[in-house]
Amino acid sequence: MDHGATLSPETELEGLTSQEAALRLKAEGPNELPAAIKRSLAQRSWDVIREPMLLLLLVAGVVNFLLSKVGVAPVSWQTDSNLSLATVVVAAVWGSLAFNMLLFMAALRNIPRSYYEAAEIDGASGWRQFWSISLPLLRPTSFMVVLLSSIGAMKEFALVQALNGGGPGNTNYLMVQYIYHTGFELNKVGYASAASFILMLMLLVIALIQVRIDRRTELG
């Protein structure tokens, strides 16, 4: 059953238990670190049971269940590459909302009330106040959220790994999935390190462009 695909994360979890992994690490000593990291990475898909994102997959199952009730063919969340990418996007937004929302809330408190009072006296509507006061004054926070989120999204690993492993096949591999695949599954550690460095350079370029844009708007 397709719902089953979402409900049986056991397939992801052929890794060892944490205790076994730790015991192995103890036996092998720190020199076996890459292997230990690989093992713990296999475990990391587990983090998802703690972040209730797995339940997002349950929701996908429920949507299918409801669709089948009204006689519509179920949506293939896991086998359609566009849909499974969309699942990742929704889950990522869901997971990062709280953090970014708190940042914006803290920044909103720092906007002087008097600005809104002055705008009210001038007869500005709520929307107008939002667009002309809140949004421009939130710019430092928006800049940070955009920059950190784009860096974070480019190197997202745990979420993709747990939801569909970059699947179906390798259609939705992100850079980090590719690095993981070459480094730990094909054992080309040097190649994977080089790929990580390329990823870092790409992120650096993205960050520098954003810093430049931020500085330009600051002056103008």
Next chain:
Amino acid sequence: MSSFIARTSRGPSEQVTNRRSRRTSRSRVTAVVTGSVWLLALAWMFPALWFLLSSFKPGSELFSYPLTLFPKHWTVSGYVDAWQRFDFARYVLNTTVVAVATTILTVVVSAATGYAFAKFTNWWLRWFFVGILITTMLPTEVIMPSTFRVILSLGLYNSLAGIILPSVMTATGTFMFRQYFSTVPTELSEAARIDGAGEFKIFWQIMFPLARPIAATLAIFSFHWRWNDYIWPLIVLNDPKNYTLQVALRSIVGADNINWSVLLSASIISLVPMVVLFIAFSPQIMNANMNSGLKD
């Protein structure tokens, strides 16, 4: 969020007191907007709610089809099991030591660094900032072997300090404080400087208290990150006596036979301190109304 909407939409309706019809249509719009925000919030909560309710289902019911939101048979056997099988007190103590120490250090270090980036100008500061940003750009796992060697040479292997130290400096925290301090008027520190306050005094007595909302935000999240940290404690800690909660929690998870109801219940228990912390800190974020102390 709702208070924000209330604040922005209050103005016009107060203005147009003599035009009744326009006023009611506006309040209707407000009601629709508020209602849809509530709907969205509920939809957002749905997965977490399911998670909570599932922890009260008996194991047989968890994956039975069709799925149900509410348990057919309410049970706390998962909780009882988890509590008995598990030395919660020890692991909670270890994790608390790590999370609290790291959080305090992170907030202080990030605030000082972010303040310097926001309020001092020097040609190399911008590049130093980019350098700090770079630390977020390599996948964490790639840096782990080198960090591990450092921890090993410092003799911190198998100690809680080995978990605390590498996590103190975060680019995210520095960035948060930098952006926040850049919105605080520089006149404040200039006024203090004229009054003869030293740089440290300006930072501790004027700037840091102003940044309370962002400090609370970072504290919540730093605590959350350290509380849920898994890979790094697993690598550094060797002695089960030093295990943190997350590392210990995984011992519930067998290779093929997973006791889902125990795992769900134990996860819920491990979330409790996070919820308490959030409730304790949220007034700092939501009620702090400082207006930067300037009349402008």
